[in-house]
Amino acid sequence: MERVMNTYVEVKDQAVNDIALEIEQGVEEKDKIDSSIEEISASFEDNSGRCPECGSKVEHEGGCMVCRSCGYSKCG
Ligand SMILES: [Zn+2]
Numbered sequence: 001m002e003r004v005m006n007t008y009v010e011v012k013d014q015a016v017n018d019i020a021l022e023i024e025q026g027v028e029e030k031d032k033i034d035s036s037i038e039e040i041s042a043s044f045e046d047n048s049g050r051c052p053e054c055g056s057k058v059e060h061e062g063g064c065m066v067c068r069s070c071g072y073s074k075c076g
Pocket of ligand 1: 052053054067069070
């Protein structure tokens with residue numbers, strides 16, 4: 001009977017470890033997804049009028065993107 005109990009506890013511990021590992025991996029996956037979303041958001045911001053050099057708002061001047069903060073400009 002005692003041996004059965006020990007086996008039960010070992011199996012239970014193993015199951016708990018497996019679940020903990022899965023949760024850990026799930027969190028890592030979530031972090032990856034979060035950073036991907038941040039990257040995508042950042043690239044959208046670049047296209048919607050943010051300076052890629054300093055992150056300030058850029059102004060549009062004669063078809064060019066001009067940053068007043070750092071002097072960055074891009075035409076076309
Ligand atoms: Zn700038």
